[in-house]
Amino acid sequence: MTGNEMKIRVENVYKVFGDNPASVMDTVRAGASKSEILEKTSHVVGIRDVSLDIRAGETFVIMGLSGSGKSTLIRHFNRLIEPTAGRILVDGVDVLKMSEVELRDFRRNKISMVFQRFALLPHKTVLDNVICGLTIAGMSRSEAREQGMRQIELVGLDGFEHRYPKQLSGGMQQRVGLARALATDAEILLMDEAFSALDPLIRNDMQAQLKELQARLHKTIVFITHDLDEALRLGDHIAILKDGELRQAGTGPDILINPADEYVARFVNDVNRARVVTVGSLAEKAGLMPLSDANAANCDALLDDNEAIILTDDGKPCHVVGRGDRHKLDDLFRDKTVMPAAVCIDRGMVLEDGFSLLAGTQNPLVITNGSDVPLGVVTRQRVLHALARDAVR
Ligand SMILES: Nc1ncnc2c1ncn2[C@@H]1O[C@H](COP(=O)(O)OP(=O)(O)OP(=O)(O)O)[C@@H](O)[C@H]1O
Numbered sequence: 468m469t470g471n472e473m474k475i476r477v478e479n480v481y482k483v484f485g486d487n488p489a490s491v492m493d494t495v496r497a498g499a500s501k502s503e504i505l506e507k508t509s510h511v512v513g514i515r516d517v518s519l520d521i522r523a524g525e526t527f528v529i530m531g532l533s534g535s536g537k538s539t540l541i542r543h544f545n546r547l548i549e550p551t552a553g554r555i556l557v558d559g560v561d562v563l564k565m566s567e568v569e570l571r572d573f574r575r576n577k578i579s580m581v582f583q584r585f586a587l588l589p590h591k592t593v594l595d596n597v598i599c600g601l602t603i604a605g606m607s608r609s610e611a612r613e614q615g616m617r618q619i620e621l622v623g624l625d626g627f628e629h630r631y632p633k634q635l636s637g638g639m640q641q642r643v644g645l646a647r648a649l650a651t652d653a654e655i656l657l658m659d660e661a662f663s664a665l666d667p668l669i670r671n672d673m674q675a676q677l678k679e680l681q682a683r684l685h686k687t688i689v690f691i692t693h694d695l696d697e698a699l700r701l702g703d704h705i706a707i708l709k710d711g712e713l714r715q716a717g718t719g720p721d722i723l724i725n726p727a728d729e730y731v732a733r734f735v736n737d738v739n740r741a742r743v744v745t746v747g748s749l750a751e752k753a754g755l756m757p758l759s760d761a762n763a764a765n766c767d768a769l770l771d772d773n774e775a776i777i778l779t780d781d782g783k784p785c786h787v788v789g790r791g792d793r794h795k796l797d798d799l800f801r802d803k804t805v806m807p808a809a810v811c812i813d814r815g816m817v818l819e820d821g822f823s824l825l826a827g828t829q830n831p832l833v834i835t836n837g838s839d840v841p842l843g844v845v846t847r848q849r850v851l852h853a854l855a856r857d858a859v860r
């Protein structure tokens with residue numbers, strides 16, 4: 468369940484690395500480029516004026532090429548890095564204002580991190596690796612074991628709890644890392660390239676497993692990757708960084724359909740939009756009219772602004788009249804049995820799933836919410852427009 472409540476708020480964060488970051492902030496703020504600043508001042512701009520909102524319960528993906536600032540940004544969230552300027556609020560609390568004790572408690576209970584290279588202790592068993600944080604935090608061993616076993620089952624490793632890391636495959640080791648992060652019951656998981664070291668098949672399984680876990684657990688997950696397919700598969704929202712700057716944040720389909728600039732457009736150019744963009748994201752408003760009231764004149768009035776959907780008495784779409792049919796409304800309404808039937812499609816379907824339906828009708832498809840409630844229509848033209856690469860300029 469993706470709530471609207473903000474979990475992490477990043478406000479105008481800058482991070483400059485070097486001997487005296489404060490001294491170069493004026494130059495950074497004035498807009499000098501990263502390479503210019505490096506050349507003139509020997510300081511590296513890690514993050515430049517990034518603001519973001521991450522909602523509770525969502526998976527938020529941070530993307531960008533190597534060196535774009537992904538790790539730098541995510542490490543601000545648990546204050547492994549402090550910003551040169553700006554604020555980070557987690558649940559409304561400024562992480563920079565936390566005392567040492569508060570920070571320790573925050574890292575232990577609220578936010579946990581899964582690393583790219585699992586960082587498992589080789590001489591400890593799977594179970595001991597999963598519960599080490601809990602016992603260090605003072606939980607009794609029996610309670611920790613119970614909680615640890617629940618997480619081990621969750622990631623599908625029951626039966627392996629007494630094995631050692633080196634006896635497991637890379638994918639299994641990564642699942643131990645995930646179980647360890649989940650064991651603290653933290654509300655926020657930070658995953659920095661957590662799947663990047665895995666081979667493609669195992670990576671695919673891990674993505675599926677993370678999605679399934681997330682559907683049950685509703686954690687707030689911040690996930691870094693430089694793989695666009697992974698980002699689109701996992702992310703409710705995606706942020707794209709370049710040279711430490713946020714170029715765009717939005718849903719996958721938003722970014723594909725309306726890239727904010729040339730860089731983002733090029734970045735997403737090779738994605739198969741038909742597999743990512745949902746019909747719901749292309750919905751156009753439609754006029755609604757109950758069958759009992761429907762006549763040529765009413766319908767004509769609706770078609771001024773929209774396509775028209777005609778509903779049965781219990782509110783289900785039964786016919787659809789496109790603007791292209793406007794010249795023959797009298798004919799259509801003379802004999803409603805020849806009126807084109809509404810072809811419905813669930814809003815969550817991707818465009819590819821709608822191709823054969825669109826090919827089979829002259830009319831727009833009616834988009835529904837999965838229980839026959841009409842939400843709008845999608846036309847062939849709109850679908851083609853969304854698929855066209857040159858439309859993203
Ligand atoms: N401790 C540091 N000292 C100096 N420069 C740093 C430091 N950490 C990061 N940087 C610089 O900040 C920029 C962003 O680095 P960061 O590690 O955040 O990139 P990234 O997007 O995570 O890259 P990758 O995909 O390779 O992990 C880079 O130019 C990097 O050289």
Ligand SMILES: [Mg+2]
Pocket residue numbers: 537538539
């Ligand atoms: Mg990194």
